[in-house]
Amino acid sequence: MSAVMRTTLxxxxxxxxxxPGQLLMLLLGLWVASALWSGVQAINASARESYARAEALFSSDLDHVERRDDAPLTLDDYLALRRAGVPVSPVIEGELELADGESLTLIGIEPLTLPGGTPLARQDADAASLRDWLLPPHRARVAPDSLDLARSDARLPPLEVDSGLPPATLVTDIAVAARLLDKGHRLTRLMIAPNRRVDLPSAFVRTSPAAPASPGQLADSFHLNLTAMGLLALVVGLFIVHAALGLALEQRMGLLRTLRALGVPGRTLVLALGLELLLIGTLGALLGIVSGVILARLLLPDVAATLDALYDATVSGSLTLPWHYWVGGFAITLGGLVTAGASLLWRASRVSVLALGQVQAWRARLQRQLRVQALVGGLLLGVAALLWWQLGSQPGQRELALGFTLVALLLLGTALWLPPLLGGALHLLTHRLPGRAVLSQWAVADLQLQLPRLSLAMMALLLALSANLGVGSMVGGFRLTFLDWLDQRLLADLYVRPPADQAGELHEWLRQRPEVDTLLPTRQAETRLIDERGEASPVTLFGIAPEPILRRHWPLLDTLDGREAAWAALTREAAFVNEQLARRHGLEPGDVLRLKASRGVVTMQIAAVYPDYGNPRGEIVLPVSRLAARFDAPPGTLGVVLAPTQAREQALDRLRGALAQRFTLLGDAAMIDQQALKRTATEVFERTFAITRALNALTLGVAGLALLTTLLAQAETRRAQLAPLWALGVSRGRLVGLQLVQLVGAALGTALLAIPLGLLLAGVLVAVINVAAFGWRLPLHLFPGQMLLTLVLAALVAALAALLPAWRLWRIPPRQLLQEFAAE
Amino acid sequence: MLRLSGITKTYPTPQGPLRVLDSVDLELAAGESLALMGESGSGKSTLLHLAAGLDLPDSGSVELDGQRLSALSEPARASLRRHRLGLVFQQFHLVPSLSVRDNLTLQARLAGRDDRAWTDHLLARLGLDGLDDRYPEQLSGGQQQRLAIGRALAPRPQLLLADEPTGNLDEAVADQVLALLQTLIDESGCALLVVTHSTRVAAPMGRRLRLARGRLLEPGR
Incomplete structure (x- = not known):
């Protein structure tokens, strides 16, 4: 490094x-921006690593052998194929319920026949380990992050750690799996190496495996949502950085000119400023990434629970971070810093060495900048309006990425408009104030002068407040709709899940009980929906009993000829489809479904579309009787509606006791009352949005910090502006009060813009983002309380941010205020 | 060593172009001291900026030791300023975050010519010894201007350019600073070009010229 560069730097x-406060704020901005972003990315990286492990395990390119008649495979099929010289290998797969309510995916393999090179086979197996595997007590392989979970179950064989396995998955010998899953002679799959060309007996058919068990588009949407929140936090954090950098540059304008006069070339000066950014950025990124990992560790259990509950996606509860996470975290922080600092570097490169101390010129430039900002903001809002119109005119074509682009355009466009709007409002206020309100006039005029410096922090506050209101309204509306929907769907007082062999007997027994009013049996089966092009996609069939209570309450979004006609059609040959399935396949009442059944393809007309919040899958509702007859669906949960009574709880307890005495109902899940089910569903809901709320609150905190940074950094300049007022007889206490009123006023003005923006945001979330991400559309609810809260939050954040600088001003000795005159 | 030939400089103003310097010719020999006098707005600061290579003339040439400044690139002009010129401003322009010693050696370090013995000598001659750990805000106005003169002399320049060097000081302190400047210039053997409106500042200089409405006049005219 040359002497010039060294000395300049x-x-x-x-x-x-x-x-030091300025440096601290700069680092703080980088730290919070990077920490929130890195935290979210750490969660995403860990989840993706879990998905990758699952995909590697389940997406082997082995072919499957199935029965032509679609009947389940058995041990006899396996033996028949082996005898015919077909080198198939059997696999059993199922969910193993553990004692504490958790579950593991158990996969049983037969290592001697399993084709080599598949992820299921252990690559480093030797003769001794193979013997251990095959002979009692056998062995089971489990991922390191699920070892503790597996250890809690005494039924499992000795465990070996296999880091290649996905979380909550256990691989063991097929004999052990058959016993633990109580599968008898039934097999899940028969697999064969794709390059083995053999003739199959006529009863069998060779198929290529379906798409791997990836978590799917919905879980991806969840991660995209997290990324969007992280990005918002990053942007708000970078506002702090920009504000701190801007002030550091403004205060060093004189120094830059002096250095140029003393012989530092302009290029060297910009390079040195860039190097300074790099140094500070590296430190901030390091701090941020480390904190991000800590934040992710805290949030990951909730996220894993959400992904499991909402999307059936299993994610390890412990962090696994690939190398590109660290590099990416660094790159995004430094990239953000360069973005935040680019305009400042440009300004530094344009410093005129002759214009020593020309503050007026700088202000004039700022005014021009404000005009350009308003113009660009208007342009962005125009594009946003066009995009929304475009998205609205193409239902079903709502791309998630376009939805987020719309959100970004709305936020950025309005943020750019904020400073000119605040300026205009202050200008109007100046003319409205009475002539004798001297101090008020001064306060308004002074706030106008402060506005260029405050505008970035206020923009950050606007983004945070509107995101808070928008997401809050969406979640609040979702909560109302969801609870309402739960009430409509969970009509039985008790849900009983009997073993298959006792289902009929239990049904009869309950029918005889005097306290029982109605029974709501259900059945469930998986099949394939065949579309117009003949392509089949998996779909869940859900059987219900169309009893009057269900017909009264079950929510329907769209019908062909009204509710009554829809229910009447259902009892004949029609079906209901959930909103997700309807949107995904562009279905509506009146359309005809083609479904693969145990005996060929069956068709049925759609009578209604119903809401099905929280379910990631497409679902079709049929009467239980038809489901049992055509799709061989086994009996499922039985809903019991009690007869109206004053003593519901006692009646429920009596029935539970009698059921437990009469039937073998294993585990807590076999008998659940409605209240417990609602409680669990609500808990899952709250947990799902816990991370959203946490990130929202943190973003608001970051915006508060941006404001504090700005205020602290300009405290010195402010002192010089306030000292003359003090000299003219305004007490320090009064000056502090004026400062607080100025800031709270500006924050309230910002909040007034944040309210419509937040409502727009909620509209986009409900009408575009949710539909694209989850497949359902919620009604938009407006909460006046939340709007009021936005105003209160804005005032609170501004007051908190102003507290420290105000306290310092209040405590300042008069001697220091006098020095301002000496300096002048 | 410094030659300005046929210098013209015009600035745009809302009322139309304003000619600040009009066909100015000026020469300054090595070791010579020259006072350029004139009222506010006479163009003397512009002339100083052109001499320092901070700005370029519209026409005419500025040569330093035979090197035409307008032929040099911006980095080359900056290098020339760093190594061969010393600048003293009316507002001092010290770096508030650097100590007295670091301010004094700033340009010398930029030029790669930091000489501790010379710095100590300068500190002593400027009456700032013992204050080297202080910061500019802890110094009086006179001390700050002395420090600014020291900073300009620390890299041992060939030419010192001073813009109203005592304009911010009271008469007594200004006389002290001026005397010190003269002594140090004599000791170092560098040339001095001072622009000032004060006859007190101009009096001790070897030569005096007056600038009026952008044209160079003989003193007294």
Whole structure:
């Protein structure tokens, strides 16, 4: 490094010696921006790593052998194929319920016949380990992050750690799996190497495996949502960085000109400023990434629970971070810093060495900048309006990425408009104030002068407040709709899940009980929906009993000829489809479904579309009787509606006791009352949005920090502006009060813009983002309480941010205020 | 060593172009001291900026030791300023975050010519010894201007350019600073060009010229 560069850099950095707060705020901005972003990315990276492990395990390119008649495979089929010289290998798969309510995916393999090179086979197996595997007590392989969970079950064989397995998955010998899953002679799959060309007996058919068990588009949407929240936090954090950098540059304008006069070339000066950014950025990124990992560790259990509950996606509860996470975290923080600092570097490169101390010129430039901002903001809002119109005119074509683009355009466009709008409002206020309100007039005029410096922090506050209101309204509306929907769907007082062999007997027994009013049996089966092009996609069939209570309450979104006609059609040959399935396949009442049944393809007309919040899958509702007859669906949960009574709880307890005595109902899940089910569903809901709320609150905190940074950094300049007022007889206490009123006023003005923006945001979330991400559309609810809260939050954030600078001003000795005159 | 030939400089203003310097010719020999006098707005600061290579003339040439400044690139002009010129401003322009010693050696370090013995000598001659760990805000106005003069002399320049060097000081302190400047210039053997409106500042200089409405006049005219 040359003497010029070394000395220039040291001189530039020396600025932070008398201004440690500025450096601290710069680092703080980088730290929070990077920490929230890195935290979210750590969660995403860990989840993706879990998905990758699952995909590697389940997406082997082995072919499957199935029965032509679609009947389940058995041990006899396996033996018949082997005898015919077909080198198939059997696999059993199922969910193993553990004692504490958790479950593991158990996969049983037969290692001697399993084709080599598949992820299921252990690559480093030797003769001794194979013997251990095959002979009692056998062995089971489990991922390191699920070892503790597996250890809690005494039924499992000795465990070996296999880091290649996905979380909550256990691989063991097929004999052990058959016993633990109580499968008898039934097999899940028969697999064969794709390059083995053999003739199959006529009863069998060779198929290529379906798409791998990836978590799917819905879980991807969840991660995209998290990324969007992280990005918002990053942007708001970078506002702090920009504000701190801007002030550091403004205060060093004189220094830059002096250095140029003393012989530092302009290019060297910009390079030194860039190097300073790099140094500070590296430190901030390091701090941020480390904190992000800590934040992710705290949030990951909730996220894993959400992904499991909402999307059936199993994610490890412990963090696994690939190398590109660290590099990516660094790159995004430094990239953000360069973005935040680019305009400042440009300004530094344009410093005129002759214009020593021309503050007026700088202000004029700022005014021009404001005009350009308003123009660009208007342009962005125009594009946003066009995009919304475009998305609205193409239902079903709502791309998630376009939805987020719309959100970004709305936020950025309005943020750019904020400073000119605030300026205009202050200008109007100046003319409205009575002539004798001297101090008020001064306060308004002074706030106008402060506005260029405050505008970035206010923009950050606007983004945070509107995101808070928008997401809050969406979640609040979702909550109302969801609870309402739960009430409509969970009509039985008790849900009983009997073993298959006792289902008929239990049904009869309950029918005889005097306290029982109605029984609501259900059945469930998986099949394939065949579309117009002949392509089949998996779909869940859900059987219900169309009893009057269900017909009264079951929510329907769309019908062909009204509710009554829809229910009447259902009892004949029609079906209901859930909103997700309807949107995904562009279905509506009146359309005809083609479904693969145990005996060929069956068709049925859609009578209605119903809401099905929280379900990631497409679902079709049929009467239980038809489901049992055509799709061989086994009996499922039985809903019991009690007869109206004053003593519901006692009646429920009596029935539970009698049921437990009469039937073998294993585990807590076999008998659940409605209240417990609602409680669990609500808990899942709350947990799902816990991370959203946490990130929202953190973003608001970051915006508060942006404001504090700005206020602290300009405290010195402010002192010089306030000292004359003090000299004219305004007490320090009064000055502090004026400062607080100015800031709270500006924050309230910002909040007034944040309210319509937040409502627009909620509209986009409900009408575009949710539909694209989850497949359902919620009604938009407006909460006046939340709007009021936005105003209160804005005032609170501004007051909190102003507290420290105000306290310092209040405590300032008069001697220091006098020095302002000496300096003048 | 410094030659300005046929210098013209015009600035745009809302009322139309304003000619600040009009066909100015000026020469300054090595070791010579020259005071350029004139009222506010006479163009003397512009002339100083052109001499320092901070700005370029519209026409005419500025040569330093035979090197035409307008032929040099911006980095080359900056290098020339760093190594061969010393600048003293009316507002001092010290770096508030650097100590007295670091301010004094700033340009010398930029030029790669930091000489501790010379710095100590300068500190002593400027009456700032013992204050080297202080910061500019802890110094009086006179001390700050002395420090600014020291900073300009620390890299041992060939030419010192001073813009109203005592304009911010009271008469007594200004006389002290001026005397010190003269002594140090004599000791170092560098040339001095001072622009000032004060006859007190101009009096001790070897030569005096007056600038009025952008044209160079003989003193007294």
């Amino acid at each position: 040291a001189t530039l950095l020396s600025h932070y010696r008398p201004h």
